[in-house]
Amino acid sequence: MSNSNNLSNDDKLMLAAIDLIAKKGYNGVSTQEIAAAAGLSEKTLFRRFGSKQNLLETAFDRFHYSEEMTKLFNEGQIVWDLHSDLQLISRTYHEIMERNRKMIMISIKEEGNLPGFQERTQKHPRQLLEFLTNYFSSMYEKGKLISTNPELQALSFMMMNFGAFMNNLDSDDSFPTVSLEAFIMESVQTFTRALTP
Numbered sequence: 001m002s003n004s005n006n007l008s009n010d011d012k013l014m015l016a017a018i019d020l021i022a023k024k025g026y027n028g029v030s031t032q033e034i035a036a037a038a039g040l041s042e043k044t045l046f047r048r049f050g051s052k053q054n055l056l057e058t059a060f061d062r063f064h065y066s067e068e069m070t071k072l073f074n075e076g077q078i079v080w081d082l083h084s085d086l087q088l089i090s091r092t093y094h095e096i097m098e099r100n101r102k103m104i105m106i107s108i109k110e111e112g113n114l115p116g117f118q119e120r121t122q123k124h125p126r127q128l129l130e131f132l133t134n135y136f137s138s139m140y141e142k143g144k145l146i147s148t149n150p151e152l153q154a155l156s157f158m159m160m161n162f163g164a165f166m167n168n169l170d171s172d173d174s175f176p177t178v179s180l181e182a183f184i185m186e187s188v189q190t191f192t193r194a195l196t197p
Contacts, residue, residue, distance in 0.1 A: 012038040014059035022102035073131045083192040090184045097165045
């Protein structure tokens with residue numbers, strides 16, 4: 001997505017909105033500024049999205065992780081080996097979250113300012129929770145997981161990874177002796193040992 005010539009006008013507007021709102025806050029950016037940063041007219045922004053909030057919400061839906069996670073779970077990337085699968089899920093999650101760092105910062109800063117926005121941002125984590133819960137249930141049915149509460153395990157795995165991401169949200173040096181890769185390897189190993197029959 002780095003070559004702006006290949007982007008659609010909608011993507012240009014969404015990326016400009018994310019970039020500017022992350023820097024200046026939702027109320028600190030006008031639709032005119034967003035359109036100008038995208039190299040388009042404000043009229044185009046309103047014709048395509050109707051409002052600044054709708055533009056931001058559409059950007060969240062477009063660039064968040066549910067589409068990539070859906071592919072991961074539904075297109076044969078899962079191999080039904082707990083250790084391998086959890087590493088893949090964890091690495092994919094962190095790649096997407098890192099790419100969407102600005103959106104995450106917006107969702108934290110603007111949480112109370114935009115009506116309905118929090119519900120919109122919760123859609124993606126809820127979908128991932130559903131995928132992981134179904135995965136853990138299937139692994140139990142295949143005899144590859146101990147008897148446990150699959151939703152609770154899914155939530156624990158998500159919270160562990162979200163915590164690691166949030167720890168590094170503002171900088172990468174909160175725990176300089178532990179790399180993200182080392183965290184993924186160790187946490188997945190611990191999860192695998194705890195849940196394997």
